[in-house]
Amino acid sequence: GINAEYGGSDTTYNFSDIICQVTEEHTGPYFTLLHIFATGAYLTYAEKINELPTLREDEVSKLRVLALVRMSTNQRVLKYEDMLRETGLSSTQDLELVVIRSIQCGVLDCKIDEASQQVFVNQLSGYHVVPEQLDFLLDSLNSWSKSCKSALDGIKSDVDASAAELSAQVKKQEAQLKQFETAMSNIKKDKSRDVSSTKSRKRLA
Numbered sequence: 620g621i622n623a624e625y626g627g628s629d630t631t632y633n634f635s636d637i638i639c640q641v642t643e644e645h646t647g648p649y650f651t652l653l654h655i656f657a658t659g660a661y662l663t664y665a666e667k668i669n670e671l672p673t674l675r676e677d678e679v680s681k682l683r684v685l686a687l688v689r690m691s692t693n694q695r696v697l698k699y700e701d702m703l704r705e706t707g708l709s710s711t712q713d714l715e716l717v718v719i720r721s722i723q724c725g726v727l728d729c730k731i732d733e734a735s736q737q738v739f740v741n742q743l744s745g746y747h748v749v750p751e752q753l754d755f756l757l758d759s760l761n762s763w764s765k766s767c768k769s770a771l772d773g774i775k776s777d778v779d780a781s782a783a784e785l786s787a788q789v790k791k792q793e794a795q796l797k798q799f800e801t802a803m804s805n806i807k808k809d810k811s812r813d814v815s816s817t818k819s820r821k822r823l824a
Contacts, residue, residue, distance in 0.1 A: 648672055656682060659689030665707050683708070684721045691727060691740045699736035711736070 648671050655664045655671075661682050664671065674682070683706040690697055690705055699711055708714050718738055721727040728742040 656685060659685035659687075661686040661706055662704075680717060680720060683717045684724065684726060687718065687721055687738075688726055688743055691729075691743045695740045697729075697738040697740065699738075702738070 651667070652664070652671050652674075655661075659682070664674075664682060686705045687697065687702060690702065699714060702714055702718075703709065703711070706714065706717060708717070715731060715733075718727070718729065718731055722729065726744045727740060729738050729740045731738055
């Protein structure tokens with residue numbers, strides 16, 4: 620079935636394509652379970668556990684990994700207490716094992732901070748986004764776009780300021796060079812007049 624093929628696989632963590640392939644005949648508990656995996660809704664699974672197919676231990680662990688991935692689409696700092704609640708765990712050691720599995724499987728790039736009991740997420744793999752997460756993703760993209768524009772404006776401002784300063788320096792040096800050339804020209808003229816005056820005095824003598 621769908622669960623047997625993908626539920627425990629360590630290579631399948633994005634279920635969007637699988638859901639698109641599901642036909643009308645795939646309904647009932649197996650389709651519900653597939654949707655739970657696609658959205659990382661471990662708590663939904665826990666609530667409906669008696670109505671759904673039984674999961675193996677590795678499949679439950681995978682669902683907990685997906686719950687962390689779902690949380691990471693909305694925030695980049697995950698608190699232990701929130702992760703424990705969303706994964707149905709009570710032990711921080713068990714939670715850290717789930718986080719480590721998510722790193723080993725390549726679905727999360729994150730850092731565990733045991734002292735502050737937080738996980739800092741850098742990046743996550745492709746994930747099936749549900750409608751209620753779209754606003755957050757759009758806000759994040761808009762924020763990123765504004766940050767990029769602000770950075771580019773800052774760079775342009777620095778470049779313009781540097782160009783203006785360089786232009787002022789060039790003009791200053793050109794003016795100094797012109798003054799130097801004028802001074803040299805005057806010195807040559809004065810020297811020429813002195814030579815001419817000396818020759819005239821010699822002829823008169």
